Amino acid sequence: METDYSDEIILPEERDDELSSEDLFNISSWGADITIRDIVASYEDGDILKPELQRKYVWDKKESSRFIESILMGLPVPSIFLANTPEGFKLIVDGYQRIKTIYDFFKGIWTGDGSVFSLSNSEKINPRWRGKTYATLSADDQRRFRMYTIHAIIFEQKTPKDDSGLYQIFERINTSGKSLNPQEIRNCVYQGKLNDLLFKLNKNPEWRILYGEAEENSRMLDLEFILRFMALSNTDILSREIKSISLKKELNDFMSNNKNKNADFYDSWEETFNRCISFVATHFGEDAFFNLKNDFSAIRKKFYPTVFDSIMIATKIAVERGFTTEENLESKRLQLLQDETYRNSITAGTMKIENIKTRIDKVLTYIFGMTLADE
Known part of the structure; x- marks a missing residue:
């Protein structure tokens, strides 16, 4: 049935x-430029957390390859949003697909199907990097990739002493795919x-x-x-x-x-x-x-x-x-x-x-x- x-x-x-809180939120936010090397290390160490959304990595190989190519070309990419948790972790509010793509390319395995992460052979990819893995990039390109900085907007709720502001930020800021419904947001905020x-x-x-x-x-x-x-x-x-x-x-x-x-x-x-x-x-x-x-x-x-x-x-x-x-x-x-x-x-x-x-x-x-x- x-x-x-x-x-x-x-x-x-x-x-x-709709929640209509009478609280005035004291939320500190600041910008930081984080190198890809630091993003990879923090994600690997578990200091940057993916919300448990039961959502799989959804970018296809062409999307992933174009994103990596943008970095190798030195083009700007969208900012990521991170929230400081009381335990000292950084929770990804927006930008998981980008962070996972960077991590996968650096490590050499594409999450999409578990294959070696080589850039697409599509004509849309610059011939210089077409079919390349991180390991087969030139030393200069590897260094340029590692040292590329991504702008992160980081925020932390000071008062009230709960997660109400974080819930509303997830509700209003998250832009990836479909809007999150209330339980998906709870699953992020109240892990x-x-x-x-x-x-x-x-x-x-x-x-x-x-x-x-x-x-x-x-x-x-x-x-x-x-x-x-x-x-x-x-x-x-x-x-x-x-x-x-x-x-x-x-x-x-x-x-x-x-x-x-x-x-x-x-x-x-x-x-x-x-x-x-x-x-x-x-x-x-x-x-x-x-x-x-x-x-x-x-x-x-x-x-x-x-x-x-x-x-x-x-x-x-x-x-x-x-x-x-x-x-x-x-x-x-x-x-x-x-x-x-x-x-x-x-x-x-x-x-x-x-x-x-x-x-x-x-x-x-x-x-x-x-x-x-x-x-």
């Missing part, structure tokens, strides 16, 4: 949730043990079936849903004296605050997620996170985020309260999906606190015979 994503059921208020756990949980075979795709989503939408379950499981959200929450901010804050906790924290979340997914798969089946069509005539084969979060969070609460059953609960879930109040809570104003509370409570009532108020 493969879920249809041609009409993705994510409301604009969730996907296009750590929590991020590693998300990737691990995303491979859970039962989760893959329930999500509806055997392969991990290339844009990390599946990772975001796991994070959504974790962040919205904080029932303190339901007691806040505000009308609604920003989903983007809640997910950012959860990743930022929990990116490097002790091992028990991650072990507990791994056990919780796997236990809840196993319960859902056993008692609801592979349609568990789908909704009914508007006329209730059939299941609509689309992953429904608000059905997902309400069922998963309610299951977590019920299991933690000791709920057990041998009963197949799918018939109760189908009754729930016809409840007008529940349907309203999963289709409009989904980040209003009252609606989050309502849809979790409805699952608890219909399926588990309990309420949020129960102790």
Whole structure:
């Protein structure tokens, strides 16, 4: 079974949730001209980090060759953007394709296919360098290549003491290919043990079936849903004296605050997620996170985020309260999906606190015979 994503059921208020922070950022930025020799050494030593975007090197040999030729000709190339991290690393915000091309040419192996990195034999490449590797360049050309400088714009957030500014910089500055979506940016900004756990949980075979795709989503939408379950499981959200929450901010804050906790924290979340997914798969089946069509005539084969979060969070609460059953609960879930109040809570104003509370409570009532108020 493969879920249809041609009409993705994510409301604009969730996907296009723009952060409007009242913080004034104190971000220092400066320019630096870095030689290729230093770029190669820093990348090799791990001092310059590639964001973990699950994106492969995408330049073809002609693009790579033209870029290297520009350097050998002494032409200017675009600046790269680097962000200083609290740990002292430099995170690549923009310029990964350029840095990797430089590194590959210097080392002699092209990432594209693992072959020897020789410049293209295309007529677009100057005959002087056509078909050349770094090792077969003249000594003067090798020196010119090593000593060529690339302008880097480096920035560092001083205040506030979090990664909020870095997130917005990634959101606004990154220019490579498609715009990064929120989870791809989180994956860059909040690298750590929590991020590693998300990737691990995303491979859970039962989760893959329930999500509806055997392969991990290339844009990390599946990772975001796991994070959504974790962040919205904080029932303190339901007691806040505000009308609604920003989903983007809640997910950012959860990743930022929990990116490097002790091992028990991650072990507990791994056990919780796997236990809840196993319960859902056993008692609801592979349609568990789908909704009914508007006329209730059939299941609509689309992953429904608000059905997902309400069922998963309610299951977590019920299991933690000791709920057990041998009963197949799918018939109760189908009754729930016809409840007008529940349907309203999963289709409009989904980040209003009252609606989050309502849809979790409805699952608890219909399926588990309990309420949020129960102790």
